[in-house]
Amino acid sequence: EKELEDKARMAREEASRQEFMRQDRVRRKKRARRTRTIIITSVLVVAVLSYLFIVLGLPELKYQTAVSALAAGEISTARASFEDLLDDRDAAEMVSECDLRLATEYATSGDMTKVERAVEMLTALGSYPGAAEMANEAKYQQALLYMEGKDYEKASELFSELTSYRDAADKRNEADYQKATLLMNAADYEEAAARFTKLGLYMDAAALARECIYRPAVQKKADWEYKEAAEMFATIAGYKDSNEQRWESIYQDALRAQLADDPEYAA
Numbered sequence: 001e002k003e004l005e006d007k008a009r010m011a012r013e014e015a016s017r018q019e020f021m022r023q024d025r026v027r028r029k030k031r032a033r034r035t036r037t038i039i040i041t042s043v044l045v046v047a048v049l050s051y052l053f054i055v056l057g058l059p060e061l062k063y064q065t066a067v068s069a070l071a072a073g074e075i076s077t078a079r080a081s082f083e084d085l086l087d088d089r090d091a092a093e094m095v096s097e098c099d100l101r102l103a104t105e106y107a108t109s110g111d112m113t114k115v116e117r118a119v120e121m122l123t124a125l126g127s128y129p130g131a132a133e134m135a136n137e138a139k140y141q142q143a144l145l146y147m148e149g150k151d152y153e154k155a156s157e158l159f160s161e162l163t164s165y166r167d168a169a170d171k172r173n174e175a176d177y178q179k180a181t182l183l184m185n186a187a188d189y190e191e192a193a194a195r196f197t198k199l200g201l202y203m204d205a206a207a208l209a210r211e212c213i214y215r216p217a218v219q220k221k222a223d224w225e226y227k228e229a230a231e232m233f234a235t236i237a238g239y240k241d242s243n244e245q246r247w248e249s250i251y252q253d254a255l256r257a258q259l260a261d262d263p264e265y266a267a
Contacts, residue, residue, distance in 0.1 A: 075102045096128045103131075107138035112149075115142045137167045143171065155258035173202045185206065189216045210236040221245065226253035 079098035106118035127133035143158035159172035180195035193212035199205035217232035233246035
């Protein structure tokens with residue numbers, strides 16, 4: 001009976017051990033499956049999150065960084081960031097906004113190279129809001145710099161394009177006046193007179209136009225070209241002593257004719 005009991009006990013223990021091992025294998029398999037599931041799920045979650053960050057989060061981060069840079073006045077940095085996001089939201093428009101702000105800085109810099117660059121940038125912006133108005137300002141500043149450099153010809157050309165902008169019309173007259181003055185002082189009286197005449201009633205342009213005739217007339221009189229001098233003085237009658245100078249020129253021309261035995265002409 002004891003032997004039978006021992007065998008029965010051993011059989012029960014063996015069955016219990018086999019059952020424990022079976023259940024342990026089952027638990028191990030479940031644990032392994034659960035671990036694999038967790039790993040695979042984690043990898044998928046990380047992959048999805050990475051994808052979403054690259055597709056959505058990274059561009060948004062770049063966009064917000066660019067917006068912050070623009071607000072801080074770091075226009076070049078902001079522009080570079082927006083340019084990397086041209087297909088995202090309003091990045092293309094923000095690039096134009098950066099160009100407008102940068103061109104505005106250049107336009108008022110007082111540096112000819114930067115002002116010229118501003119004109120180019122603003123022209124390229126075309127119909128972008130504010131670009132046309134700022135382009136006029138950039139050209140105005142460029143013309144003022146030409147004036148400072150005494151390049152009155154180019155200044156006049158630019159002011160001519162801006163006749164309705166600020167005081168561009170007056171500035172153009174000033175540039176033309178200064179150019180005519182330079183020509184007069186350089187003894188290019190014919191061109192100077194034409195420019196002063198074109199200025200009409202601007203300042204003393206009308207008087208200087210006559211001065212451009214008076215001076216060469218005096219010179220011709222000094223060079224004994226009395227007939228030509230008299231004709232020139234006749235065109236500016238009443239200016240300074242032109243009347244007296246004309247009579248003197250005629251008188252001297254007559255004396256010379258008399259001495260040359262041409263009494264008819266002298267008479």
